Amino acid sequence: MSLKAAICDDCGADRETVESMLRAFVSSEAIPCSVSCFDSAYRLLASPESFDLYLLDIMMPEMSGMELAQRLRKDHPACGIVFITSSSEFAVQGYNVNAIGYLLKPLVEQQVSETFRRAFDLYAPKTLAFTINGSLVDIPIDTILFMESQLRHTIVYLKSGDTIVLHKKLEDVWSEARCHKAFARCHKSFVVNLDNAIQLENHAFRLVNGAEIPISRSAYPESKADYYRHKVMAGNRT
Numbered sequence: 001m002s003l004k005a006a007i008c009d010d011c012g013a014d015r016e017t018v019e020s021m022l023r024a025f026v027s028s029e030a031i032p033c034s035v036s037c038f039d040s041a042y043r044l045l046a047s048p049e050s051f052d053l054y055l056l057d058i059m060m061p062e063m064s065g066m067e068l069a070q071r072l073r074k075d076h077p078a079c080g081i082v083f084i085t086s087s088s089e090f091a092v093q094g095y096n097v098n099a100i101g102y103l104l105k106p107l108v109e110q111q112v113s114e115t116f117r118r119a120f121d122l123y124a125p126k127t128l129a130f131t132i133n134g135s136l137v138d139i140p141i142d143t144i145l146f147m148e149s150q151l152r153h154t155i156v157y158l159k160s161g162d163t164i165v166l167h168k169k170l171e172d173v174w175s176e177a178r179c180h181k182a183f184a185r186c187h188k189s190f191v192v193n194l195d196n197a198i199q200l201e202n203h204a205f206r207l208v209n210g211a212e213i214p215i216s217r218s219a220y221p222e223s224k225a226d227y228y229r230h231k232v233m234a235g236n237r238t
Helices: 012-028 041-046 065-075 088-097 109-123 170-177 220-237
Strands: 003-008 033-038 053-057 080-085 101-104 127-132 135-140 144-150 153-158 163-166 183-187 190-193 197-200 204-207 212-214
Touching: 003 012, 003 041, 012 033, 012 053, 012 109, 033 041, 041 065, 053 065, 053 109, 065 080, 065 088, 080 109, 101 109, 127 163, 127 170, 144 170, 170 183, 170 190, 183 212, 183 220, 190 212, 197 220
Parallel strands: 003 033, 003 053, 053 080, 080 101
Antiparallel strands: 127 135, 144 153, 144 190, 153 163, 183 190, 197 204, 204 212
């Protein structure tokens, strides 16, 4: 499932900069996401499409980004909103539309990446699509414990105790799952769901069901970083 993002900024150069940084981010994070650009609030409102994430310049003629956000929040209550501005004076107003954050001009890559990561963590799809018996089935991510490679197949272990056999290699499954930051490739034969990991040990993740999933020596540094980053983000969402 691909996410859809919209950028609205009356300044062409700024719009192109945000678009370039957003496309670079979703490419580096393997996040399936389409990006559409608009040069005015009215053109965005006239679009027949709805979007998961809106990146809005605040200072625009005819209708400000703040006014636009209020309209969008009313029509699309679940959408994500990020403001683009040269001043932080509008931050208090942003609470009224539950904005994810602000990108201050001139844009700084680290700030942009952190804001995008927070936005996609919050608004990424909560399911992973698997082909089971010829049909595409959406499996809730939080029900998945881990995935294991077995020859040319992948076994998906669920919290219910059930398993799903996928007739594709783990490498292919991982290429689809890695955009969901709940998953970590901790071993050439294992992908673990960090939502269901309760402890990180030297050589394994301990899961909520007591299972221990091995961590290879080469994957340990990245797995450790993923684990603690994920716990911080989970804490921020509660």
